[in-house]
Amino acid sequence: MLSLSFYVQAIVLALSQIRANLGRSLLTALGIIVGVASVTAVIAALAGLKDRVLSEFETFGANRMFIFPDRPDEVPRNRYPWRDVRLKLSEVDAIERHCPSIRVLTPITSLNRSVQNGERLLEGVSITGIRPAWHETENRSVIQGRPFNSVDEDGARQVCLLNEAAIEELRLPTEPVGEHLIIGGRRYLIVGVVETIQSMMLGMNTTSTEIMIPFANAARLKNDEFFFRVTAMIRSPELAKEAESEVRFVLRKMRGLGPDEPDTFQVAAIDQYIDQFKALAAGITVIAAGIVGVSLLVGGIGIMNIMLVSVSERTREIGLRKSVGATPAAVLMQFLLEAVVLCLVGGAIGVLIGEAFAIGLALIPNAGLDQAHVPLWAIVMSFSFSAAVGLIFGMFPAIKASRLDPIEALRHE
Amino acid sequence: MLITVKGITKRYRVGVEIVHALSGVDLEIGENEFVAIMGSSGSGKSTLMNILGCLDRPTEGEYWLDGRRTDRMTPSELAQVRNERIGFVFQSFELLPRATAMANVELPSIYAVGARRRTRKQRARAALDRVGLANRMDHRPNQLSGGQKQRVAIARALLNEPAILLADEPTGNLDSNTTDEILALFGQLHDEGQTVIIVTHEDEVAAHCQRVIRLHDGRIASDLPIAEDPAGATRANPVPDEGTT
Numbered sequence: 001m002l003s004l005s006f007y008v009q010a011i012v013l014a015l016s017q018i019r020a021n022l023g024r025s026l027l028t029a030l031g032i033i034v035g036v037a038s039v040t041a042v043i044a045a046l047a048g049l050k051d052r053v054l055s056e057f058e059t060f061g062a063n064r065m066f067i068f069p070d071r072p073d074e075v076p077r078n079r080y081p082w083r084d085v086r087l088k089l090s091e092v093d094a095i096e097r098h099c100p101s102i103r104v105l106t107p108i109t110s111l112n113r114s115v116q117n118g119e120r121l122l123e124g125v126s127i128t129g130i131r132p133a134w135h136e137t138e139n140r141s142v143i144q145g146r147p148f149n150s151v152d153e154d155g156a157r158q159v160c161l162l163n164e165a166a167i168e169e170l171r172l173p174t175e176p177v178g179e180h181l182i183i184g185g186r187r188y189l190i191v192g193v194v195e196t197i198q199s200m201m202l203g204m205n206t207t208s209t210e211i212m213i214p215f216a217n218a219a220r221l222k223n224d225e226f227f228f229r230v231t232a233m234i235r236s237p238e239l240a241k242e243a244e245s246e247v248r249f250v251l252r253k254m255r256g257l258g259p260d261e262p263d264t265f266q267v268a269a270i271d272q273y274i275d276q277f278k279a280l281a282a283g284i285t286v287i288a289a290g291i292v293g294v295s296l297l298v299g300g301i302g303i304m305n306i307m308l309v310s311v312s313e314r315t316r317e318i319g320l321r322k323s324v325g326a327t328p329a330a331v332l333m334q335f336l337l338e339a340v341v342l343c344l345v346g347g348a349i350g351v352l353i354g355e356a357f358a359i360g361l362a363l364i365p366n367a368g369l370d371q372a373h374v375p376l377w378a379i380v381m382s383f384s385f386s387a388a389v390g391l392i393f394g395m396f397p398a399i400k401a402s403r404l405d406p407i408e409a410l411r412h413e
Numbered sequence: 414m415l416i417t418v419k420g421i422t423k424r425y426r427v428g429v430e431i432v433h434a435l436s437g438v439d440l441e442i443g444e445n446e447f448v449a450i451m452g453s454s455g456s457g458k459s460t461l462m463n464i465l466g467c468l469d470r471p472t473e474g475e476y477w478l479d480g481r482r483t484d485r486m487t488p489s490e491l492a493q494v495r496n497e498r499i500g501f502v503f504q505s506f507e508l509l510p511r512a513t514a515m516a517n518v519e520l521p522s523i524y525a526v527g528a529r530r531r532t533r534k535q536r537a538r539a540a541l542d543r544v545g546l547a548n549r550m551d552h553r554p555n556q557l558s559g560g561q562k563q564r565v566a567i568a569r570a571l572l573n574e575p576a577i578l579l580a581d582e583p584t585g586n587l588d589s590n591t592t593d594e595i596l597a598l599f600g601q602l603h604d605e606g607q608t609v610i611i612v613t614h615e616d617e618v619a620a621h622c623q624r625v626i627r628l629h630d631g632r633i634a635s636d637l638p639i640a641e642d643p644a645g646a647t648r649a650n651p652v653p654d655e656g657t658t
Contacts, residue, residue, distance in 0.1 A: 324521040
């Protein structure tokens with residue numbers, strides 16, 4: 001058995017070897033440094049992206065579920081024309097009645113109309129038709145006036161909500177409740193102003209002009225066969241799967257879909273998007289790991305090369321060590337430790353460079369990477385991989401050293 | 414007997430040829446002897462030294478060192494015997510260039526089993542003191558003279574209190590004054606009870622020993638006390654011991 005002081009000495013010796021051949025050692029470790037630095041930077045960027053996306057999902061509510069018409073891919077598309085697959089209000093009512101896992105829902109439809117405030121006229125503004133439950137599903141309340149209520153919806157009243165961007169765009173007074181807008185030639189009373197929330201992901205930029213009218217009113221503005229989607233709120237995130245099956249059951253039954261027929265709609269809980277994103281991040285991580293694997297392999301070959309040089313240069317030293325009692329195992333361990341220490345030094349430099357990259361990435365404006373950081377597991381992983389490279393590629397030179405004949409080694413010039 | 418060698422032979426294969434480096438050597442060396450092994454190159458003296466030093470194993474024959482038979486030991490077992498029972502001194506010192514005298518002397522102890530750091534330092538200091546280098550402990554080899562380097566090497570050989578101190582041409586790289594110094598040191602260690610074996614081809618070196626074993630063509634040609642060996646003739650000259658102390 002090798003003593004503790006042997007290991008201490010071997011590590012000290014390995015470090016002094018690196019210091020004595022600093023330039024050579026760093027060049028050798030370059031493959032490891034580059035590999036570890038790049039994986040650290042990529043992981044930092046992904047970690048930042050993930051945190052950001054997840055926190056946005058959080059902001060927009062993890063309990064949301066989307067229901068929208070969809071034409072199945074597998075069969076000839078003309079078998080399911082858009083006209084037939086679109087959602088119907090009767091279906092919405094059925095979902096509302098027969099899906100206990102769904103707390104509230106709102107159909108949502110969009111239409112483009114001109115909007116006028118006195119002299120100010122905007123063409124083709126996107127108007128959204130919503131039910132009162134929208135305030136809950138979108139997690140958006142009013143900052144002035146009042147939200148929509150069932151009276152607005154049931155009576156399909158000509159009232160509207162808008163956001164701060166719309167106030168500015170239409171040159172309305174800062175407190176516009178009680179004013180009137182002309183939307184598509186009809187007069188609408190402004191009853192409230194909704195808060196603005198922002199998300200770079202998910203396409204939910206609510207900083208542009210928004211005008212909401214009751215869904216029933218929007219339905220009147222369009223003809224009978226119009227498209228809409230449904231946003232629902234699940235009672236709790238754990239019920240996502242149940243809610244999905246309930247909705248599928250109701251819709252398939254109402255549409256009379258046979259067991260062999262595909263869904264003509266999609267039900268997507270937000271956690272599915274999270275799963276998709278996580279899968280994407282995992283995919284990128286695997287690709288990055290592949291790239292890093294290649295550079296670690298190259299780095300490992302460099303390590304093996306320099307260790308062979310080191311064994312050859314220090315043949316006499318090996319002979320001496322053997323003559324004073326170093327067993328083959330001790331010599332093997334010494335050179336193995338030297339390779340591992342060299343790789344770990346390379347790994348440490350790589351982590352530092354990767355960390356610097358992460359800080360640099362976080363400083364890039366509008367890249368969405370301001371939360372880029374190197375997670376602890378990535379550092380642990382980098383060091384483990386470096387050590388593994390040292391072990392694997394240091395093994396051959398170390399075995400070579402351990403097998404040297406002490407007499408030959410001492411005679412070596 | 415400290416060393417008992419019975420009918421040792423050593424054969425090497427060099428290409429297609431088989432070289433008989435040793436052919437039937439019998440030898441006994443007792444405790445606290447001071448022996449010179451002599452012979453021209455090719456006589457087998459290096460091979461004998463390697464076997465006595467447990468660096469090599471004989472092809473045939475028995476080698477008993479301090480009551481243990483070593484000729485069939487594994488490389489690891491031989492390494493342990495070298496570590497505990499044998500101290501080597503080489504012609505070209507073989508010091509680690511970047512290590513201090515102290516660290517060089519300590520070297521064998523890191524391969525010893527269960528050596529405590531405290532006693533290791535103390536023993537290294539004591540060994541350096543024994544060779545008269547107590548004041549050079551923190552010097553590196555390039556800051557030492559040839560004689561001092563060899564003293565460090567001798568201190569290293571003494572660290573684990575070996576059964577035999579085995580020196581291979583220890584004065585081959587030294588000038589004549591330093592040679593005398595180092596040989597006087599070997600004499601002093603012998604006086605202190607150390608068994609010393611010096612391999613040399615120089616009569617002047619052998620003259621310091623008490624017993625001279627001469628090898629020729631892989632056999633012992635003569636094994637005589639110094640007084641009866643031709644090398645003893647140089648002993649009468651006033652060159653050795655007295656000059657330096």
